[in-house]
Amino acid sequence: MNLKxxxxxxxxxxxxxxxxxxxxxxxxxxxxxxxxKGDFRLRYERIDxxxxxxxxxxxxxxxxxxxxxxxxxxxxxxxFATGGDNPVSTNQTFDDGFSRKDIGLDLAYVDWTVNxxxxxxxxxxxxxxxxxxxxxxxxxxDLNPEGFAAKFASGVFFxxxxxxxxxERSATDDSLLYALQAGIELxxxxxxxxxxxxxxxxxxxxxxxxxxYNGSAKGNSVDVNGNYLFxxxxxxxxxxxxxxxxxxAFRIFAQYTQNHEVSNQDQAYTLxxxxxSAKGQGDMEFAVMYQEIEADAVIxxxxxxxxxxxxxxxxxxxxxxxxxxxxxxxxxxxxxxxDIDRFQGTEHDYNRLQIDLEFKFD
Numbered sequence: 578m579n580l581k582x583x584x585x586x587x588x589x590x591x592x593x594x595x596x597x598x599x600x601x602x603x604x605x606x607x608x609x610x611x612x613x614k615g616d617f618r619l620r621y622e623r624i625d626x627x628x629x630x631x632x633x634x635x636x637x638x639x640x641x642x643x644x645x646x647x648x649x650x651x652x653x654x655x656x657f658a659t660g661g662d663n664p665v666s667t668n669q670t671f672d673d674g675f676s677r678k679d680i681g682l683d684l685a686y687v688d689w690t691v692n693x694x695x696x697x698x699x700x701x702x703x704x705x706x707x708x709x710x711x712x713x714x715x716x717x718x719d720l721n722p723e724g725f726a727a728k729f730a731s732g733v734f735f736x737x738x739x740x741x742x743x744x745e746r747s748a749t750d751d752s753l754l755y756a757l758q759a760g761i762e763l764x765x766x767x768x769x770x771x772x773x774x775x776x777x778x779x780x781x782x783x784x785x786x787x788x789x790y791n792g793s794a795k796g797n798s799v800d801v802n803g804n805y806l807f808x809x810x811x812x813x814x815x816x817x818x819x820x821x822x823x824x825x826a827f828r829i830f831a832q833y834t835q836n837h838e839v840s841n842q843d844q845a846y847t848l849x850x851x852x853x854s855a856k857g858q859g860d861m862e863f864a865v866m867y868q869e870i871e872a873d874a875v876i877x878x879x880x881x882x883x884x885x886x887x888x889x890x891x892x893x894x895x896x897x898x899x900x901x902x903x904x905x906x907x908x909x910x911x912x913x914x915x916d917i918d919r920f921q922g923t924e925h926d927y928n929r930l931q932i933d934l935e936f937k938f939d
Contacts, residue, residue, distance in 0.1 A: 795888025
């Protein structure tokens with residue numbers, strides 16, 4: 578055997594004796610790191626307000642967004658929605674002679690999971706604060722604040738610290754919103770779960786400044802120039818109990834808040850219950866909620882845009898139902914039975930019916 582043949586034979590034996598080298602894992606492509614989702618809702622709405630003409634209108638809401646994995650523990654979220662610049666509504670009305678409708682930036686934030694107990698978000702984000710039962714007593718469900726938030730969760734304890742920029746002004750000091758929550762989440766019995774806690778939130782530089790959106794106080798007290806008359810610094814208490822009732826998901830919840838910067842018209846609370854959960858075909862859910870919101874209990878710009886016509890100085894019931902027509906199609910309805918403008922001395926009835934057909938994709 579010549580030298581060349583001997584070398585090749587030895588090399589083949591060496592390769593055979595070597596352990597197998599695993600193939601290197603492929604890096605995920607940019608497309609694999611992005612999740613796209615959205616929804617579209619059609620709504621019929623009737624508003625029956627005492628002393629006013631009845632209103633019937635068709636509305637729609639469209640949202641589409643993406644979540645991108647920047648790295649293993651960092652996500653970027655971007656979402657667009659109809660509704661223009663209204664901070665508490667993404668609804669758009671079919672009107673104005675077939676005009677083109679507004680679309681705005683709804684979400685744009687980074688979420689960083691620092692470790693197993695701490696995460697930090699920055700940008701225009703989903704509301705990071707816990708809202709018992711999803712009740713819009715303080716915050717409308719469409720409100721996406723702008724700033725930063727840090728969330729902590731370990732064992733039964735959780736908490737949130739947040740700071741948001743509400744209004745930037747060149748001539749005077751900016752209005753900021755600071756918020757703090759702390760709570761516990763405890764198992765109760767075989768299928769129960771109790772979430773309860775306390776919170777604090779406060780605005781800076783409200784007195785003497787224009788209401789935060791569209792110049793409308795939405796029930797809050799204003800001076801002769803239409804500017805805020807009071808500051809808003811609140812404590813809150815909240816509780817939510819989840820269990821199962823005859824095979825149905827069942828939830829009861831309560832929330833209370835008081836503005837400590839005023840001595841009158843300073844409190845708001847909600848009590849509610851929900852039965853069922855509509856997440857797929859044939860699923861049903863029903864909910865009832867009672868709220869009372871005194872005129873200066875909270876900033877009227879940011880709580881529910883539908884209850885009592887939006888804002889404060891209102892009380893009454895909210896009744897909801899929802900049914901899953903298929904995996905991603907839902908039929909629902911909401912009925913508001915409210916009294917409004919009590920503190921203004923013109924108390925009257927306000928009823929509102931909404932019927933929704935909603936489509937989701939992800």
